[in-house]
Amino acid sequence: MDAELGEDALQEVYSWIDQIPLSRAKRNIARDFSDGVMAAEVVKHFLPKVVEMHNYIPANSSEQKLTNWVTLNRKVFSKLQFRVPEEVVKKLVKSSSGIIEPVLYTLKQRIEEELHRKQAVEGYSNRSDQTLPDQTHLLMHSFEKKGQAYQGELGHNPRSGYEEYSALDPKIRLLLEEKEQALLALQETVEILQMKVHRLEHLVQLKDLRIDDLTRHLEKHKSKGNAK
CATH class of the missing domain: 1.10.418.10 (Calponin-like domain)
Incomplete structure (x- = not known):
């Protein structure tokens, strides 16, 4: 700076x-x-x-x-x-x-x-009531898949969580x-x-x-x- x-x-x-x-x-x-x-x-x-x-x-x-x-x-x-x-x-x-x-x-x-x-x-909030349930479902599904991957592949490096973070609701x-x-x-x-x-x-x-x-x-x- x-x-x-x-x-x-x-x-x-x-x-x-x-x-x-x-x-x-x-x-x-x-x-x-x-x-x-x-x-x-x-x-x-x-x-x-x-x-x-x-x-x-x-x-x-x-x-x-x-x-x-x-x-x-x-x-x-x-x-x-x-x-x-x-x-x-x-x-x-x-x-x-x-x-x-x-x-x-x-x-x-x-x-x-x-x-x-x-x-x-602000632009997103106009559609949030309709899209938030779908995004929540997708996010929970992503967490479930990640949990399964950890249980089944303990010796494998998990995928970075940046993709899930970027997909989160604002x-x-x-x-x-x-x-x-x-x-x-x-x-x-x-x-x-x-x-x-x-x-x-x-x-x-x-x-x-x-x-x-x-x-x-x-x-x-x-x-x-x-x-x-």
Whole structure:
């Protein structure tokens, strides 16, 4: 995701962003997107139900920017089957040049895939009442055949289950995807806790340095007093 984009891909990203109404004037794309708020607005424009804008606070501080991106990863990007790595997030927060474009390019692809999937599910739902019983019967028949194959051919490698998975009703596939998203959310929670631990460790180090500095000043002051 942090790989550089070619000129055509860059122009595609810039043109795409220019067509989206955002809350701020577009000046410097690295700074504009550094706090994650405009990234949330981009997703909100195409998938309104996925984003709750009150979770994302416009910020200048690195800590709040980081919080916004972590929340995006956990609550939004996980639903689109991707996440921004921690090292990339740190560069985004610092407004590093050339980092946001690959993220937006990937985001554009995931949004388009999600819109296509939603259209497919909505189109399918119009026929689901008639076709679901038949698909359920076929799926159960497939499971029965697979069970027989396991019993009769214990030494034989079973056929991959991808064919059966692809034949599942979209609603069933959606449930499986939601389970995957829940796992991603747990992973993001672990990352948040790890980052907080690192931050606390850093604060402890700073506090120790301050204590050492004050101790040296105190000893120096005492030595001067004794000299008198």
